[in-house]
Amino acid sequence: MFNTDCLHAGYRPENGEPRNIPIIQSTTFRYETSEAMGKLFDLEDEGYFYTRLQNPTNDTVAARICALEGGTAAMLLSSGQAASFFSVFNIASAGDHIVSSSTIYGGTYNLFAVTMKRMGIDFTFVDPDCTEEELNAAFRPNTKAMFGETIANPALAVLDIEKFAKAAHSHGVPLIVDNTFATPWGCRPFEWGADIVTHSTTKYLDGHAAAVGGAIVDSGKFDWEAYADKYPGLTTPDESYHGITYTKKFGLGGAYITKAVAQLMRDFGSTPAPMNSFLLGLGIETLPLRMERHCANAKKIAEYLNTHPKISWVRYAGLPGDKYHELAQKYLPKGTCGVVSFGVCGGRSAAERFMAGLKLASIATHVADAKTCILHPASATHRQMSDAELEAAGVSPDLVRLSVGLEDAEDLIADLSQALERV
Ligand SMILES: *Cc1c(COP(=O)(O)O)cnc(C)c1O
Numbered sequence: 001m002f003n004t005d006c007l008h009a010g011y012r013p014e015n016g017e018p019r020n021i022p023i024i025q026s027t028t029f030r031y032e033t034s035e036a037m038g039k040l041f042d043l044e045d046e047g048y049f050y051t052r053l054q055n056p057t058n059d060t061v062a063a064r065i066c067a068l069e070g071g072t073a074a075m076l077l078s079s080g081q082a083a084s085f086f087s088v089f090n091i092a093s094a095g096d097h098i099v100s101s102s103t104i105y106g107g108t109y110n111l112f113a114v115t116m117k118r119m120g121i122d123f124t125f126v127d128p129d130c131t132e133e134e135l136n137a138a139f140r141p142n143t144k145a146m147f148g149e150t151i152a153n154p155a156l157a158v159l160d161i162e163k164f165a166k167a168a169h170s171h172g173v174p175l176i177v178d179n180t181f182a183t184p185w186g187c188r189p190f191e192w193g194a195d196i197v198t199h200s201t202t203k204y205l206d207g208h209a210a211a212v213g214g215a216i217v218d219s220g221k222f223d224w225e226a227y228a229d230k231y232p233g234l235t236t237p238d239e240s241y242h243g244i245t246y247t248k249k250f251g252l253g254g255a256y257i258t259k260a261v262a263q264l265m266r267d268f269g270s271t272p273a274p275m276n277s278f279l280l281g282l283g284i285e286t287l288p289l290r291m292e293r294h295c296a297n298a299k300k301i302a303e304y305l306n307t308h309p310k311i312s313w314v315r316y317a318g319l320p321g322d323k324y325h326e327l328a329q330k331y332l333p334k335g336t337c338g339v340v341s342f343g344v345c346g347g348r349s350a351a352e353r354f355m356a357g358l359k360l361a362s363i364a365t366h367v368a369d370a371k372t373c374i375l376h377p378a379s380a381t382h383r384q385m386s387d388a389e390l391e392a393a394g395v396s397p398d399l400v401r402l403s404v405g406l407e408d409a410e411d412l413i414a415d416l417s418q419a420l421e422r423v
Pocket of ligand 1: 079080081082084105107108149153178180181199200201202203212213214
């Protein structure tokens, strides 16, 4: 079950072996014959030869995340950004098109709208709350995937995963869901029809702001062979890998991740350090306990802010009356996350004065770790966006994003209260 898997999935030490996941801090692995190594390069045998492609510590922790999401294969990457990029680029090339929710993380928006556009991949951004007709209208014959975030950072919109999955599947493309804020403790997107899940493990999965990292998990459910013309990279021989056809050799459960490792890791090298993967594995051990506390604290703080006269609005899907409360009850019944966003009366300058007055919550470009931190996205993570783009991403100029940590809720409320008095 879930709590047990957080501690044991992916690693069961044999007699006399280390109880913690070993950190294999080695670039290379020794073989006795060239022939034995050649089989690894041909993907004929399983084994390690160079950490840029695969490393035992990384793979062990990937297997743990795979189990938590209920997937068939997974990989770790050096950042969430790398995970978002690989997840799309693995099945789309120049001339292709992707449909994405508009309420996504600012870094992902920039990756899609600017950098990947320069690679010739076009994105259409849709309001996740739009009707099914509007959603269907965004697809083109060259659309290769659909993308959204379970809980959008920082807009805190909850994605109607079933609605998105239905639209994606009726156009013969997979749904990729960034499950960073929800974590598999809160929501397992595969159970609602998503095909691929990505994570910035930098956030709750690590949970201690110790290591930047990313992950991709495949459900194994999307039938690439049924749309073989659309996904030739998976269904026809890869000449850069000795003519292997990924779907034939690794099946629907393994094709997508094997291709991403064999081609994209090989060529881009976005490999996590084994030490970082160890820290991630350690963090995951306490994920359920931390998420319970994050959610309980955030709910208390959202309730406090909601009645404060100097707060103009509060967004927290765990709060009854929130625009996304109903979707949260469906997709995130145990709790949403520890992030609350709100506006301070008086707009941007009042928000800045309020933040400067905080003593316990630190101003940091981070979210989702053990210690409470706060950010004004319009002047930090989202500052490259125009006001119209901010609006579409669900980030108003006065939005303050509070990432509620594991401290005593009373201490956090006292800190917010003294800072609001000075505004
Ligand atoms: C932080 C974040 C990312 C990017 O991850 P990094 O680990 O910072 O590269 C992607 N998606 C979401 C939802 C995030 O919060």
